[in-house]
Amino acid sequence: MKYSVIIAALVATALAAPAPNAQTIDFSNMDFGGDDLSTGPEFGVTKETIPVTKPSTSDIVADVKSDPASTKKARREVLKRVPGDCAPQPPNSGPQFDLGPTEWQAAVSAAYPPTNPSTLGAYTKVFDGLKGSVNQIGYRGLTTIQSYDITACATLCDKKAQCLGFNLYVERDPSLDPGVGCPNPSPITNYKCTLWSFPFLDGAADNTGETRKEFKVVLAASVGYVKPYVASNLVNFTSAGQNLYGSINAPLLDGVDTYMGFKNYPNADLNLDYYDPTVCATACDAQTAYSGRHHASTPCSYKACNFFDAYVVLKDGKAQGMTCTLYSVPWADSYAVNGGQKRSDGWFKTTNSYTYSNSRLPAPQFISVC
Structure with a gap:
């Protein structure tokens, strides 16, 4: 495989001051999904522990293969109590307010x-x-x-x-x-x-x-x-280490759109109920592999995922899940300007926005197959 395009020039341009925007992300269409993810305790519970729902690497790769850089799912909520029959409840720990x-x-x-x-x-x-x-x-x-x-x-x-x-x-x-x-x-x-x-x-x-x-x-x-997530370097990806104001919103780079799409977790095929950028790293590599298998014959090259932004979308204050936006070149923190959107169907806010760059060299924007 032969690598093409001078990555240094592209990165230098990407690190420059913001330019007119080409990327648009409609938060209201970023549907999340998942099966039987717990949304809170039943009333009457005094103690319980819920394990995280952690997907395997093969599941993440399979999800990208079946639905690359896009999700269109819905989630259902669970957990409602079935009434009992006058059984004494555990002793209370608070003061006795015998009031309505x-x-x-x-x-x-x-x-x-x-x-x-x-x-x-x-x-x-x-x-x-x-x-x-x-x-x-x-x-x-x-x-x-x-x-x-x-x-x-x-x-x-x-x-x-x-x-x-x-x-x-x-x-x-x-x-x-x-x-x-x-x-x-x-x-x-x-x-x-x-x-x-x-x-x-x-x-x-x-x-x-x-x-x-x-x-x-x-x-x-x-x-x-x-509290903020404590970022660290991942296998093959280097963390910028900062909890950014918002998600990355990237302009065209010399007329080329570096934005490769997004993945939402949880979705209907893959459950995830905690914030974990390693999932985005796996999805980024899987997207590169997917692009390599589905590139156009002319020009005979495809985009490689060299950068991602992992963040949480809140709708009206509630976490919807983690979003991974994928890019072919790195972008500076100054492009993390998408703090949220007020829309007819709710107030959307981004939080826990952390970016990661491909640490493998060379890491070109396009990979040639000719």
Whole structure:
């Protein structure tokens, strides 16, 4: 195989000041999908651990072969509780507010006002004082703790691989599992800490409770924190190491479009419920191989994937999954200008945007097959 095109000149141009844009990414059409990905705990759960859904390299390659640089899928949500039959519930860890749901929320909000610190080590507070818990993909588990202690919740996240955020809240739970013989038992108060492998904003905290027989489960004093992903070099790819403002939006380069498309994870063929740029690296190489098998005979060359941007798309504050945008040449951080879009179907925001360049040499934009 013979390599062509002077890559150094192309990279130098790519690193120059931004030029008129050729690439356009419509976030509202970036459909994500997946089967049976957990979006949060059932009410009444006091402790559980959810393992990550990790695809194999062969699955990622097969997904690119079947659907290169594009996805058009939908996801369904899971997890709803089946009512019990008056079984005693685990002892509560919080103060006993023997009040109706509205009065209980007022009492808890007064006891734990939204005055938590804006930062906590590596974590940044994204909401405080809400009456709902986070409900999105990337759920890693729940622990009922003994006090309203954000440091304890952060410590649980730090100990969990792939954890990028936590949600601490107070929940009004029934003392008995509501059933025919006990439709509205006395309430108990629990402190619950949930862990998440995707970031989130306040819009994700929309799980506001449920009614079980006549008992109303409600929440209060909900606070959410997220922390940045710690980037490192990958096999054959070098990380820029920065959490960028937004995703890369690349112009034409000497009249050539270097943008090769995007892949969304999860999709209908491949589940992924945590942020992992190694998946993008595998997809980038798989896209190069796919292009080599499906290139046009004239000109007798094809684009090689030499750069990718791995980022998370939030819709109305909820993580939709990870997106990999693929390019034939590297682009500078100054092109990471796509911070989000306000559209008729929602507010889309990009976060956790990290870029990686092919570390193998030579790494031309086009590979000749003549």
